[in-house]
Amino acid sequence: MSGMAAVGAGGAERPRLSLRWREAINFYLFLAPWILGFLAFTAIPIIASLFLGFTKYNAISPPDFVGLKNFRFLYDDQIFWKSLRVTLTYTVVFVPLQLVSSLLLAMLLNLRVPSMRTIRTIYYLPSILPTVVTGLVWIWLFNADFGLINFFLYKAFEIRGPNWLGSERWVMSAVIISGLWALGGGVIIFLAALQNVPGEFYEAAELDGANILHRFWHVTVPMISPVILYNLMIAMILSLQVFTRIYVLTQGGPNYASYFYNLYVYDNAFSYLKLGLASAQAWILFVLILLLTVLALRTSGRWVHYSGGV
């Protein structure tokens, strides 16, 4: 050990770093790649976008500070309000539908039947397929004259189906239906939660005479309510940020009827060279998502039950 101790000039022993300090240095050294990555690719761009939101910036010339002009412009911009209305309408309709469908599907996939693993895999497949590819398939399915959906409607009910993607009235329904197809992510989380509900709770409820609906409402729902909250927040955030599927399916048309918020952000940034305006829009969306998330969390105390009463 003595050989390990360094002797400095003048024979004084060099003070060694304490274990706590050495651990801290090691900790930050290991963390450094991720901290640097976070700073370079997330934190700094976020801060930069906040600054750019108050500028006129086209990426070619230096940013020009314009104060609140971008926000005032958006306040008066019909397309901004339309895109916000489209996005919120989608979220309000799609999120509950997605949650209910995911939960029902998860309950079906929780049954003990042969080949259930294979069935679960099949149901998860849409979630791992590229959105662009599935978008192209949906374009075919929704085609007014050649699409399978209208073909089925006509053959089964003799109904002439609508022009799903070309009609202002129907395009939102088409977008919602296409979104409901890929429920895999939410289903997996619900499935895991369902499998963690202790079986004795159901047995006790059954002994007390609870039927299947009672058991679902008074046992299953409370027991998985934290997961419902989690899925609700994730679905809400993703719905407000939907982009790729719409870009492929409709490009926001017709007449802006499916012009989602992020599509407008993208157009302003990369098609119209208005990066300052797009940054302001991005921050408005951020604040909106933050408010809705806080609202969901605040109200969750009334219906979310954590085991142990936490």
Place this chain on the structure above:
Amino acid sequence: MVLTRRRFLKSSAVAATSLALAACVPAEPSVDMPVGTGSDAEMTEITYLIRSDIGVKIQEWTDEAIADFATVEPNIAIETIGVPWGDYNAKLLAQYAAGDPPEISANYAAGFPTFYANDAIVALDELVSENNVDLSVIEQAALDAVTRNGKLWALPLAHLPTIVYYNLDALEEAGATVPPIDWADTSWTTDAMLASANAAAKDMDDPTKAQYGMIFGNGQLGVFEWLWGADPFNDVGGPEHTEAYKTGIVTESFYDSETMNTFIGWVYDAIYGGSPVSPRPSDTDAIQQLVGWPMMSGRIGMAINGAWSVTNFAAVEPSWRWGVGAFPYGPAGVNTSPLFNDSWMLGKGAKEQDAGFRFLQYLAVEKGAELYAQITGFFPAHKENYPIYFDSLMNIPNFALSREDAETALLDAFNYGYVTPGKTLDSYPEWNRTFNQTMGPIWNAEVSVADGLAQVQAQFESVIESKS
């Protein structure tokens, strides 16, 4: 040194950090190293942003041009960055934002007017003069299209009129009139084209069997209105009266005009009228998903499109005979064909201006232009390369015209053309999006033409006001 656990962990952490930092550093450019001599001389590297989504031909041309350029200028190396059309603007902007614009880029997407308006490209006149570049070999109309305030802002490689393509087998079988090659033939009118389309159309009630007479379309921002003697951006007459095409700045629009109503009504009737000849948008979308440009399905008698669509025939090699003809005369007695150009620009702020211009010169007026005409299938702006282009055109299977007729059909177009808004207006993508979005309800028969155009006008007014 003893490798203790602590040393190992520290070294690993330092190595991981170094790797992460290295990943953040721009990669060494994948420079296409020139062959030949000059290894002792200092190399100059320039960046060239190319479009990667129009088939292998552009890539093939780029590769061959760069390899050949290396023999001409062995001390200039080219780094190519390929991006598809949809991402071209975004990539170009990102490069400008990073303070490292490419030396050479093309006027895709936002186009030269937008980059001109934002002071992002270099006026080429001085460089042309210093390097004794002979621009007389380039079609004057193509040069005019990239000239603003008396200065030249880009060098055109492709110059493309809008023409009528036709399926000769389908038209002959129906006994329909075949579009003429003669642009001065005033008997070839929009009504004559409609009559021909009517003759060729059959089984229109059944989209799975229908043989469509024609796809007419509306042109960029509705400029096929030119045939009706008007323009969306002035209330006097044709495009020559539109100030916005000269300045790039749109200050007024007239989408609810009587002429626009008549023109759009005419196209609408061709789709939804009592005797339809054109596919509905949903049918067009379906055919497009199967074969790309619907004309290639063999189920369309005639289709109007830019001369670049010749490349579709080269790629698909249809089994039916096809040809190209003149744009029809409209009710106003004109057959003004929207002209497109693909022009290459020198980025302002790019590090190697001289080397960049040297390469631009090579692409536009030297061997690069020759290879462009030979390989890409795009109509060249370089007049001396016309024979090369027509040689390749004549090699496409089932092309029904003689070489002489093909030359007439394509070359005469320039005498009747006017540059399309996509190549003259600043912020074209925004105007284009506004137009396409608001025209949707009309083309999908959700509103009347008059109500739909009133909406288009209102939206244009709103965008114009937001820009003022």
